[in-house]
Amino acid sequence: MGDTVTRLWTWVQSKLEISAVVSILIGVSTYVGDRFYQAYFHFYNIDASGIKIPLIDSIRTFAIILFISVCLISLIASAKVRTETNFFRALLDNVPLFILLVFFSGWAIGFYWQNVNTLSSWLAGLVKDPQLQNENRLLTVQVTYFLRRAIIIAPFIIAGATVASMSAFRLSFSGYLMQGPLRIRVFFLALYTVFALTMASLCGKVFAFLEFTGAFERPELAITLNDDKIFQQGSSLYLVVETDSALYVSRRPVGQDMTVRSWLVEKSHIKNIEYRAAPLNPKPLIDYLEAD
């Protein structure tokens, strides 16, 4: 009896780490989707608490995140049984590091950007000399212009250069993780979890921004209200989300006005909705990045 319990306990211990990892990944995958939609609705200033995300959308986000996570874990775990490493094998082993570095660099640049804005507004309040104020404004514009590009390009350059250099020296990140103590793997998993959640929010914002600028095709809406008036006539409206009782709509940017405006329209107040194909966006996306 005692022997059976010992064997069972040994088996449980051996499976404990992998079970914990799987449980955490499933939890993270579920939560990542939630963070994505929270950030998406936050962009439109919509209170997301009363909105139910369609089940199919939730499942799709969950499946994508879980698939990526499982691929990463498999890549790391397969490094345990390998004895020899060549450049391409090391490159494959370093894919998890690439993803982690992309997340980390993106986060670091975003954090720096946020601090630049804080510093700039603080200096604007502190400095009274108009010339210095102007210099502060000009420098902030220059730095944020640079950071806008850096946040898109730099994470991939930093991660790519690091992974390529490590692979050239046949250094395997996955091998290091698997051969090292448990605490290093736990630390990596914690980092991955934190960055996956942060990036989910960022992706939600980026997705909403692209939708707002017209990079994605969204049909234009013409809403006729019960009193025969056209809702927000003259604006290029599109549907953000539909609930049982209401529609949340937003409008595309008008000229230089990039203010995000969204409205809740009760279905009971709507007489008719007309869907039209969205006009082609005449402004290239890069112009939005360059605009300040």
Place this chain on the structure above:
Amino acid sequence: MKQVPIQITTRLCLRWTLLVSLSAVASFFAALLSGHNTAAHIAGMVAGIITFIAIYVVIEGWAIANGLTEFKKSLRVGVYVKIGLELIPAIEVFTGLLTVNAIEALHIHSVFVATYLKTMATGAILSLGVGVIASLYWYYHNRLVRLARS
């Protein structure tokens, strides 16, 4: 007292090149964006960074030769802290303002020399701050080790 020769290896040089470059990258780009982007400016900044790499290599080489493992560790902790602090531009901006005003008061005509001195002075002030953090780490780490042993 016996003099121990300083041990300098390629690995040590590579490590400090990476760490010092990482700890200077934000300031370097900020300087480029704020108009310090002529060849003389860039050469001055790069020379300053190389000087710091050499200084850190010599210090760690000395620590290794004398078996000062904890000192070596705290030196690295200090640089990691410095890399992290780069994400807060206010620190670099105020240190930079301080050193720029001090160096400009000297009325140095050579752009290269002025930029080199500014880089060195900014780095020295930040290293001093980081040195205090590293010393605190060293002190508390030693106290904790002693507590654990007793």
